[in-house]
Amino acid sequence: MKVVGFGFRSGASLSALDALLDRLVEQYGAIDRLAVADSMWPLVARLGEARGVAVIPVAEAALPQAATITHSRHSLKARGTGSVAEAVALIAAGDGAELLGPRMISADRKATAALARGRIA
16 A cells, blocks of 8 residues: 655645645555644645545654654654654554655645555555
8 A cells, every 4th residue: 555644834735735746646656545644634634535535644642653764853843753744654554664765845845745655455
């Protein structure tokens, strides 16, 4: 299963997330699910609905448990993880999941997305 995780600042737009998703699909092919920290649910839920893709909420408290490629000082201070996008993708993809690369950053620098592949189909 391939899961795209998102992280973003307040003021991020649906179009920024949509553009990141397009880039990941172009690079890696079809995806199975979207994921987001439960406190950031509404914007990604709208994207999932628009794209016809289920969204997996990830508990905010679980984020520090994920080993991320990226180590943003801002994300570490705000959420306890080096990359919210990478952490939610890994957690949602399940045990043994792996990131397919570091997070991507939107053109306006307000959103990030990362792709993880899990063993669950």
